[in-house]
Amino acid sequence: MSRLRSWARALKRQALVVWFAARDPRTPLFPRLLALAVAAYALSPIDLIPDFIPVLGYLDDVILVPLGVWLVLRLVPEEVVADSRAKADAASERPVSRAMAVAIVAIWAIALAALGVWAWRMFRHAI
Known part of the structure; x- marks a missing residue:
C-alpha cells in the first residue's frame, strides 16, 4: 500500500511539473495546450470515466494521466522541465x-x- 501511495504522490508532483511547464512562456504552443489539458485532467475531480465504475473508473487515472504526463515532458524543452520541477518541489513543501x-x-x-x-x-x- 505504501508503494501505491508513493506512486500517487510522484504522479501528483509530475502533474504539478506539467502545470508549471504549461504556464511557462518558453513552452511552445502545442505542448502548452497539451500540458494545460493534462494538468487540468490530472488535478480535476472530474474524470472521463467516473471512479465508481469498477476497474474502468481507475483505468484512466492509471493509464491516461501518466501517458499524458510522459508525452508533455517529452515535448517541453528540458530547461523548462527543470525549472518546473524546481517550482513543483517548492510548491509541494509549502504547509497545508x-x-x-x-x-x-x-x-x-x-x-x-x-x-x-x-x-x-x-x-x-x-x-
Whole structure:
C-alpha cells in the first residue's frame, strides 16, 4: 500500500511539473495546450470515466494521466522541465492549511444548504 501511495504522490508532483511547464512562456504552443489539458485532467475531480465504475473508473487515472504526463515532458524543452520541477518541489513543501480547507468545505456546505432550501420551497409551492 505504501508503494501505491508513493506512486500517487510522484504522479501528483509530475502533474504539478506539467502545470508549471504549461504556464511557462518558453513552452511552445502545442505542448502548452497539451500540458494545460493534462494538468487540468490530472488535478480535476472530474474524470472521463467516473471512479465508481469498477476497474474502468481507475483505468484512466492509471493509464491516461501518466501517458499524458510522459508525452508533455517529452515535448517541453528540458530547461523548462527543470525549472518546473524546481517550482513543483517548492510548491509541494509549502504547509497545508487545515483551517482554510475547513473554511472552504463550510462555504460549500452553506451554499448547498441554501440551494436545498430554495429548491424545497420552489418544489413545495409548485405542488
